Structures are given as structure tokens and as C-alpha cells.
């Protein structure tokens with residue numbers, strides 16, 4: 320069925336070189352875009368129905384495929400929150416337009432949103448932050464018009480966590496070259512396609528040199544390939560300070576997952592909150608469009624929610640498929656409706672009598688064809704996500720083995736631990752370099768009054784080069800020797816890439 324709707328030019332991602340004005344009966348238009356439609360939970364049915372009506376009125380060339388996810392799936396015992404039929408339909412269409420999904424609390428179920436993002440490798444989260452007419456905020460009149468592009472899959476959100484000892488927890492922050500390169504390339508591709516002129520990379524590279532620093536390094540290499548667009552780096556805490564002081568100075572911000580989570584909500588707060596913020600989750604083959612807000616259980620089913628965020632998500636979807644004229648028509652109609660301030664939902668109506676979700680949508684539909692001076696003027700061109708591929712040329716060419724870090728549980732003092740470990744490894748090709756606790760070096764010299772816990776980081780340097788098999792055997796022998804002294808929890812290889820140490824130093828080292 321879906322295949323029959325596709326045409327010869329519909330290679331993933333869907334992009335059709337048609338746009339308004341499309342004259343005549345829509346039924347005669349041969350190119351249709353299939354989109355999976357998930358109404359979602361809470362206010363989802365209200366806001367998705369409203370947004371769909373607006374999209375259909377401006378662009379009657381979408382074939383919606385209704386599918387479910389979220390609460391109904393959890394109730395049916397589907398722990399991922401997304402039924403197989405929905406996944407199959409998304410895989411076929413490559414496009415999803417969805418309402419918010421409730422996350423099952425305390426049932427062991429996962430977030431259906433995270434399932435969808437990870438399942439289809441939707442690596443780029445895009446959040447425009449734009450001042451809207453009639454929306455009161457501290458920054459009204461500043462002309463905020465920026466976009467936050469957040470890596471959406473990796474970082475602390477890989478969800479790999481451990482209790483290392485009964486008293487110490489750990490979360491792995493994973494940042495890959497591929498992930499960093501793809502999101503950086505996406506940020507510049509987005510800049511080119513959306514008429515943007517500057518990309519700011521926000522990281523904590525000064526502290527996390529090998530994760531956030533890696534992201535920054537890859538960004539800078541990609542930036543050098545895109546000289547038509549300005550590029551700069553800001554430490555993330557400085558970035559949020561500047562966002563609060565002078566948000567109008569920013570254009571595109573690209574950042575890692577956790578930073579983006581926080582910056583995204585902060586920035587949404589500058590222009591009225593997440594209730595008005597659209598978003599897109601983009602991958603090579605699948606793109607998913609949704610509002611940034613949740614299910615708003617407090618106003619669910621009351622037909623009072625504001626569908627602005629989802630209507631703007633629809634605008635993003637139309638641009639993604641190349642329907643620039645229809646996207647622009649909706650944007651102008653929405654801005655006209657907001658600036659007239661005759662039909663506003665309760666969250667932004669303040670002095671006015673609020674209207675329902677559906678009446679707001681009707682007002683937007685009625686305003687299709689009207690122009691608004693508030694809409695920022697931009698030139699849009701297609702973005703070809705399938706062309707965004709990491710290049711092998713950025714990889715290092717040489718690697719060397721320097722030693723191993725072993726994390727052990729130990730309830731005694733550092734000097735006793737050091738003496739016992741040195742004695743245990745005397746026959747092995749390793750030497751004990753340092754021992755640290757909570758990131759602070761305590762052996763060989765104590766430089767701190769730091770409190771210690773029962774989780775010790777012991778660094779062993781290897782005394783020379785060897786082949787990989789013999790290195791692995793040496794690490795096994797090291798672990799066997801350590802296990803005669805204390806309990807080890809995890810081991811890390813110390814390597815150098817292109818003669819640069821690929822591991823951090825302890826504080827004080």
C-alpha cells in the first residue's frame with residue numbers, strides 16, 4: 320500500500336520537488352507523501368488533530384497513516400511503548416508526525432520517545448527558538464531567532480550505569496567520532512539549507528577533554544570544510560550565560576546530548592516555554608516531528624491546549640520534504656493569528672478571552688494566505704540527510720599501548736594499597752604510576768585534603784610495546800595479581816593515538 324504511494328523520485332528521505340501553487344483538484348496530484356501519524360497521550364489527540372487540520376488545509380498531499388504508541392502500548396504489555404506495526408510503518412514511510420507520549424512511571428517500561436529515537440538512529444534533535452507575537456516573555460522584542468541542534472543518541476543518554484561499589488555510582492559518557500561528525504555535518508547542512516550564517520559549538524571541553532573535547536575537535540575539522548558559514552566554540556556554561564544576556568546574538572548552536580537537553584529548555588524559556596517549542600528528530604532515513612512539550616495531564620482532553628508548537632513542527636516537516644511554500648503559508652497564518660490576538664488559547668491569552676484548541680486551529684486555517692511581518696525572512700533549500708556521512712579521513716593513523724587503569728574497591732589507606740599493589744606486580748611488565756580517589760591523585764604524593772571513598776583508580780604503565788595478544792595476556796596477569804590484594808571492578812586500556820595520550824590525568828598529576 321505505502322509502496323504504491325511512492326514515486327520514482329521518492330528515495331529516502333522523502334523529498335519532492337513540487338510546491339505550491341498546486342492548482343486544481345488535489346486528487347489529481349499524483350505525488351503523495353505518506354506520513355505516520357501518532358496522536359499521542361494526554362493533550363496529544365487535541366493538538367495533533369488541530370495541527371493536522373492546518374497542514375491538510377495548506378498542503379493536501381499527505382496520506383496520514385494512523386498508528387499508536389505510548390500509554391496504549393504500555394497497557395497492552397509492550398515494554399518499549401511502540402508496537403511492531405508502528406515501527407514497520409515508520410520504517411516504510413520514513414516520516415512521523417506525533418503527539419507527546421506518556422512515559423510509564425515505575426513499571427519498568429522504557430520511554431517510547433527514546434525507543435523511537437534510538438530505533439531509527441534519529442541522531443539530530445533540532446529545536447528552533449523563535450520569538451512569537453503575543454507571547455509574553457522577559458525577552459519580547461529582542462528578536463530571538465536561533466536553533467539548537469543537539470546530538471540525540473550518545474553521551475550520558477547511552478544509559479550505561481553501574482554501582483561500582485555499594486557507595487559509588489558511575490555513568491558512562493560515550494562520545495563517538497561518528498556521532499560527533501554526523502551532528503556537526505548536520506549543523507552546517509542545516510545552516511546552508513535554512514539560510515543561517517553562524518554555528519556555535521557548546522561543550523565542556525575545558526574539563527572533559529576526551530569526550531566534550533573530542534566533540535569540539537571534530538566540530539572544528541568539519542567547520543574548516545564549511546568556510547561559508549561562520550563557526551566558533553563556547554564553553555557551555557559561558558554559552559548559557561550569553562544566552563540569557565544576549566540571546567539575539569545566536570544563530571545555530573550545536574552541542575552534545577546532555578548539554579543540549581539543558582540549553583534547549585533554557586532557550587525555550589526565553590521565548591515562552593516548552594509549550595510553544597517545536598522540534599524535529601532527524602536521521603538518515605527517518606525523520607520525526609513533534610512538540611517539545613509533554614502530555615500535559617492537567618489539561619488533557621479539555622480542548623484547551625495550545626497547538627502552536629505542533630503546528631510549527633508541521634512547518635518543519637513540510638520544509639524537510641521540500642514543501643517550502645506550504646510551510647511558509649502556515650507560518651504566516653499562525654503568526655497572523657497570534658499577532659491579531661483575537662483567538663488565543665488559555666496559556667497565552669492573558670487579558671483576552673481564551674479560545675479552544677480547535678477554534679485556534681480554525682483561525683489559523685482561516686488566515687492561510689495572509690502574510691505577517693513577524694515571520695523572519697529566510698531562503699530555504701532542501702537538506703539531503705542521506706548525504707551526511709562521516710569521513711574516514713578524520714581518524715588517527717597510529718595507536719600505541721601505554722598501560723591500564725584498574726578501578727578497585729578498598730577500605731584501607733592509600734599507602735597500604737600502594738605497597739601491596741607494587742609487591743603484587745613485581746614480576747609483571749607494569750609499574751604503578753598513580754592512585755587517585757574521586758579524581759584526585761593521592762599516591763605517590765598526597766596533594767589534597769580530599770575525602771576518600773572505597774573506590775580507587777590505580778594507573779599501571781606498561782614497560783614497552785608489544786603485540787595485541789601479548790598485551791591482553793599481560794592485562795589478564797595484572798588483574799590476577801591485583802585480585803590477590805583487593806577486588807577490582809573495571810579495567811581500562813591506556814592508549815595513545817597519533818602519539819597523543821588518549822586518557823585523562825588525575826587532578827594533581
Ligand code: NAI
Pocket residue numbers: 362366418419420421422423432593594609610611612613614615616617618623624625626628666
Ligand atoms: P508537560 O510539558 O506535559 O507539562 C508541563 C506544563 O506545561 C503543564 O502545566 C502543562 O499544562 C503545560 N503545557 C504543556 N504543553 C502545553 C500546551 N501545548 N498548551 C498549554 N499548556 C501546555 O510536562 P510534564 O508534566 O513534565 O510531562 C507530562 C508527561 O509527558 C510525562 O509522562 C512525560 O514523560 C511526557 N513527556 C513527553 C514528551 C514527548 O512525548 N516528546 C516530552 C516531554 C514530556
